[in-house]
Amino acid sequence: MSTYPPDQVQELKQFCDKLKSFPEGGVTYFLMEGTNLPDGCSPAKCDVVFRPIDSGDGYMSRLYFDVVVKCPYARNWNVTNARLAERNWHAFSWKVNVTNFTLAQLVREHLSALVRTV
Amino acid sequence: MEQFEVELEEVEIEIYATRGEAVPRAKRYGIRIDDFKFTVEKHDLTEEELLKLAGKCDCSHSILQLFHHADAEPIKPGEKVDLHRHGIERFATVHKEEVTIFVNYDEKDKPIQVKRGEVEVNEIKRLAGVPDSYTLYSATTGLPLDDTASVPIAGCEEFSTQVKGGTTS
Numbered sequence: 691m692s693t694y695p696p697d698q699v700q701e702l703k704q705f706c707d708k709l710k711s712f713p714e715g716g717v718t719y720f721l722m723e724g725t726n727l728p729d730g731c732s733p734a735k736c737d738v739v740f741r742p743i744d745s746g747d748g749y750m751s752r753l754y755f756d757v758v759v760k761c762p763y764a765r766n767w768n769v770t771n772a773r774l775a776e777r778n779w780h781a782f783s784w785k786v787n788v789t790n791f792t793l794a795q796l797v798r799e800h801l802s803a804l805v806r807t808v
Numbered sequence: 809m810e811q812f813e814v815e816l817e818e819v820e821i822e823i824y825a826t827r828g829e830a831v832p833r834a835k836r837y838g839i840r841i842d843d844f845k846f847t848v849e850k851h852d853l854t855e856e857e858l859l860k861l862a863g864k865c866d867c868s869h870s871i872l873q874l875f876h877h878a879d880a881e882p883i884k885p886g887e888k889v890d891l892h893r894h895g896i897e898r899f900a901t902v903h904k905e906e907v908t909i910f911v912n913y914d915e916k917d918k919p920i921q922v923k924r925g926e927v928e929v930n931e932i933k934r935l936a937g938v939p940d941s942y943t944l945y946s947a948t949t950g951l952p953l954d955d956t957a958s959v960p961i962a963g964c965e966e967f968s969t970q971v972k973g974g975t976t977s
Contacts, residue, residue, distance in 0.1 A: 704950045728951045729959075762954060766976060788973030794950075799973050802943045802952035808976065 692718050692743060694793060701794040705801075706738070712775050717745045720793075721775060728805045732760040739774050740800075742793055751786050753800035754779035761804040818847070825876040825897035837891050840898040841871070852888040862901050867908035867919075868963025872900045907963030911936035912947070917966075926958040932967065942969045 699720075703709050707724030725738040739754040758767050758780050765782035772779045784803045786796060813833055820838035824831045831837075836847050841862045848861070858871045872880040875895040883889055889896070907924050910917050913936055920935045929944050933955070938944065944953045947966035953959060 726949060726951060728953065730954055730957060762957075783977045784974050785977045786974040788971065791973060795970060795973075798943075798945060798950070798952060798970055802945075802970075802972070803974060803976070805952055805954035805957070806943065806972070807955075 698793040701792065702797060704794065705797055714774055715745065717741060717743065719774060727759060728801055730762045731804050733757065739779055740797055742796060749785055751796050752781055753797065754781045759804060763807055765803065821891050822897050825895050830894055831892050839891065842901055851891040854888055855883040858899055859901065864901055865964050868904060869901045870904055872902055874898050874900055904963060907961065909961060909963065909965045909967070911938065912968045913938045922961055924961055924963060927961045928958045929953045930955050938969050941972055943972055944969055
């Protein structure tokens with residue numbers, strides 16, 4: 691199971707009200723409760739699970755939302771009701787190809803996908 | 809016979825301006841900025857120092873010197889206001905029409921001038937020389953901004969940038 695630099699984990703707190711990590715299937719996930727979403731999204735805040743590595747689905751990192759977020763641009767929500775930490779989660783297809791992003795930069799990149807044309 | 813000017817403990821410049829008298833030398837000067845009174849320990853002050861007292865910044869506000877029975881006068885860049893100058897009654901802060909905001913790109917904080925109000929994110933990126941391949945983020949919230957959306961600008965806002973590193977599949 692991966693461990694992450696404490697300063698990088700701390701940085702994730704800027705996005706949400708409450709942060710905790712949990713292991714599942716040999717992968718460390720971050721549960722970010724009350725994550726603020728970009729302007730133009732509805733709801734303005736929701737719970738998010740962040741997976742910083744590839745767990746075998748071909749995505750180097752992934753952000754799961756507890757609701758399908760309404761945003762200005764149509765996204766391909768290709769994961770619905772994924773079961774993590776005994777809750778259901780949704781994710782849209784967004785592949786981050788940059789390999790040297792910090793944890794916070796990865797989350798920023800995934801959040802920016804909600805308000806980007808492509 | 810040689811004359812010595814007596815230095816008073818504290819004077820309020822507004823009282824002397826109202827009376828039409830010169831402000832005497834003092835250890836402390838009472839001044840008014842907008843509706844608030846402040847005490848300063850020197851007679852010459854820059855615009856930046858006056859704004860700091862008022863809790864404002866020159867990226868969004870400027871200061872006017874208000875003279876008793878006379879017009880208001882702005883403070884020129886680099887100029888020091890001499891509280892002994894005849895007639896200065898008080899000061900007023902003014903929200904600038906053209907304000908300064910800061911965009912961090914390429915590890916440098918770049919100040920740019922924009923008109924106060926709603927400004928399109930693309931315009932901020934253009935003025936700061938940020939390429940399309942970067943996303944602009946609010947430094948206050950850390951959240952990304954839609955290139956085609958507008959953001960309210962009052963002055964002093966800070967933005968960061970990050971290369972767009974993902975794509976839909």
